[in-house]
Amino acid sequence: MIYLDNAATTKPVPEAVEAMLPYLTEYYGNPSSIYSFSDKSKNVIRDTRDFIAESLHTKSEEIYFTAGGSESDNWALKAAAEAYASKGKHIITSKIEHHAVLHACQYLEKQGYEVTYVGVDENGILNMEELKSAIREDTILISVMFANNEIGTIQPIKEIGALAREHGILFHTDAVQAYAQIPIDVEEMNIDMLSGSGHKFNGPKGIGFLYIRKGIKIRSFVHGGAQERSRRAGTENVPGIAGMGAAAKYSFKIMEEKIKKETEIRDYLIGRVLQEIPYTRLNGDRTRRLPGNANFSFRFIEGESMLIHLDQKGICASSGSACTSGSLDPSHVLLAIGLPHEIAHGSLRLTLSEETSKEDIDYVVDNLKEIVAYIRNMSPLYEDFVKAQKEN
Ligand SMILES: *Cc1c(COP(=O)(O)O)cnc(C)c1O
Numbered sequence: 001m002i003y004l005d006n007a008a009t010t011k012p013v014p015e016a017v018e019a020m021l022p023y024l025t026e027y028y029g030n031p032s033s034i035y036s037f038s039d040k041s042k043n044v045i046r047d048t049r050d051f052i053a054e055s056l057h058t059k060s061e062e063i064y065f066t067a068g069g070s071e072s073d074n075w076a077l078k079a080a081a082e083a084y085a086s087k088g089k090h091i092i093t094s095k096i097e098h099h100a101v102l103h104a105c106q107y108l109e110k111q112g113y114e115v116t117y118v119g120v121d122e123n124g125i126l127n128m129e130e131l132k133s134a135i136r137e138d139t140i141l142i143s144v145m146f147a148n149n150e151i152g153t154i155q156p157i158k159e160i161g162a163l164a165r166e167h168g169i170l171f172h173t174d175a176v177q178a179y180a181q182i183p184i185d186v187e188e189m190n191i192d193m194l195s196g197s198g199h200k201f202n203g204p205k206g207i208g209f210l211y212i213r214k215g216i217k218i219r220s221f222v223h224g225g226a227q228e229r230s231r232r233a234g235t236e237n238v239p240g241i242a243g244m245g246a247a248a249k250y251s252f253k254i255m256e257e258k259i260k261k262e263t264e265i266r267d268y269l270i271g272r273v274l275q276e277i278p279y280t281r282l283n284g285d286r287t288r289r290l291p292g293n294a295n296f297s298f299r300f301i302e303g304e305s306m307l308i309h310l311d312q313k314g315i316c317a318s319s320g321s322a323c324t325s326g327s328l329d330p331s332h333v334l335l336a337i338g339l340p341h342e343i344a345h346g347s348l349r350l351t352l353s354e355e356t357s358k359e360d361i362d363y364v365v366d367n368l369k370e371i372v373a374y375i376r377n378m379s380p381l382y383e384d385f386v387k388a389q390k391e392n
Contacts, residue, residue, distance in 0.1 A: 001315075002360050002363065003353065007150070007200075007318070008351075009199045010203075011202060012199075012202055012204055013203075013247060015246045015250045016203050019242045020239040022040070022242075023040075023239040027040040027238075029041050030235055031227075032235070041236075041238045045065075045236055045238065048248070051245055052196070052211075056194065058186050062211055062213060064228045064229070065208070066207075068198070069200070071210075072174075072197070073100035076172045076193045076195060076212075077105065078104060079218045079219045079221060080141050080172065081113055081141065082219055085140075088138025088139060089112060089113045089114060089140070090138045090139045091105060091143065092131065092169075093117060093144065094118050095117045096148055096150075096153075097145050098176070100174070120337060121337075122338050123285035124148055124153035124285060124337050125156070125288065126160065128160075128163075131163065135167055139167070142163075142164045143172040143173070143174070144173060145176075146173045147175075150284075150295060150333040151283045151285075151337070152284050152290035154182070158190070164192075170192045172193040172194070173195070176196060176197045178290070179194070179197075179201065180200075180252060181251070181259075181291070182255075182291070183255070186213070191211070192213045192216055193210060193211060193216070194211040196208055198240065198243065202247045203247030204239070206237065207244045209244075218231070261354060262291035265357070265358060266293070269365065270294050272365045273294070273296055277372050279298065279299040281296065281297050282294070283296065283334060284337075293352075294350045295348070295350075297334070298346045299343060300375075301345075301376065301379075303345055303348060306348055306368075307319055307348075310367065318349045319349065330347075
C-alpha cells in the first residue's frame with residue numbers, strides 16, 4: 001500500500017504508541033487525585049503542555065487540551081464570540097476554512113452574529129485588501145487558517161496577525177495542518193488563539209489542543225471539574241496526551257529534514273504529473289504550500305472514479321475533500337480559487353509523509369497516467385474535445 005492521504009490523518013509513530021501504553025495499563029491514576037500513584041499521569045500532562053508551549057514560543061499555562069482540531073476550532077470561535085459580544089458581533093474568516101470553522105461560523109450567524117467570508121486569489125492566498133476593508137468597529141474576531149488542508153496554501157499569518165493587533169481584534173488560526181510540520185511562533189505572528197490536532201502529526205486521534213493567549217476573555221467550553229484551569233472540564237485523556245506529546249517531540253526533531261525531503265519529492269511529483277499528463281493543472285500556490293501537499297485537476301475526469309482505480313493499485317489518495325465525499329458538491333476551496341465545477345470535480349489530492357520515496361511517486365505517476373487515459377477514453381466529452389482539436 002502507498003499511503004498518500006496524510007492531510008486526512010497520519011500514521012502514529014512507534015514513539016507515540018509506546019508513550020501511550022503505560023497510561024493505558026499500569027499508570028491509570030486520575031491526574032486530579034492527591035496520592036503519589038497519580039503523579040505519573042500528572043507529570044506526562046505537564047511535560048506535554050510544556051513541550052507544546054515551548055514549540056510555539058509561548059507559556060505552558062496558555063495551552064489547553066481538547067478532543068482534537070474540530071473541538072479547538074469550535075471552542076475558539078463560539079467562546080470568543082460570546083465573551084466579546086458586548087464589544088460587537090462581527091467576525092471575519094476566509095472562504096477556504098475547514099468545515100470545523102465554517103460550520104461554527106454558520107451556527108454563530110444563526111445566533112445573531114454577522115460573518116464576512118474573505119476571498120482568496122487563484123492560488124488560495126487570502127486577499128489582504130479585502131480583509132482590510134472588511135474590518136469594522138464591531139469586528140471582534142478574525143479566524144484564518146495557517147495552511148489549507150486541500151490545496152496546501154500557506155497564508156500570510158504574520159501580516160494578518162499584525163493587522164488584527166493594530167485594530168485590537170482577536171486573531172485565531174486553525175493550524176491543524178501546519179503545527180509540527182512548519183515553524184510557528186505565536187509571539188512573532190501575533191496569534192491569540194491556535195488550534196492543533198494530534199493525529200495530523202503522527203500522534204493519536206481524538207486529542208488536540210487550543211492555545212489561548214493569557215488575558216483573553218473566553219468562556220469555558222465544558223463545564224464541570226477544575227481540569228484545564230476550569231475551562232475544559234473532564235478527566236484528561238492521559239494516554240492521548242502522552243501520545244501527542246511524544247509525536248510532537250518526534251515531529252519537531254525531524255522537522256527540518258522532513259521539510260527538505262518532502263519538498264523535493266513533492267516537486268518531483270508535481271513536475272512529472274504536469275509534464276506527462278495533458279490537460280492537468282496544479283491547484284494552490286507553487287511555492288507557498290505545505291511541503292507534503294500536491295493537488296491537481298484533470299480535465300474530463302471524475303475525482304471519485306480516479307480514487308477507485310488508484311485504490312485497486314493500492315494507492316490511498318483523496319479527491320476534492322474528505323469531508324464532503326458522499327455528497328456530489330465540489331470542494332468549496334476549489335470553487336473559491338475560481339475553478340469551474342467540472343474542473344473542481346476532477347481533482348486529486350496527494351499528501352506525502354516523511355516515508356514517501358521517489359520510487360513510490362514513480363509507481364503512483366505511472367499508474368495515474370494509465371488511469372487518466374483510461375477514464376478519458378470512455379468520456380464522450382473528451383472524445384468531442386479531441387475531435388474538435390483535430391478539426392482545428
Ligand atoms: C483535520 C483538520 C481539522 C479537524 O481536526 P480533527 O482533530 O480531525 O477534529 C480541522 N482543521 C483542519 C485544517 C484539518 O485539517
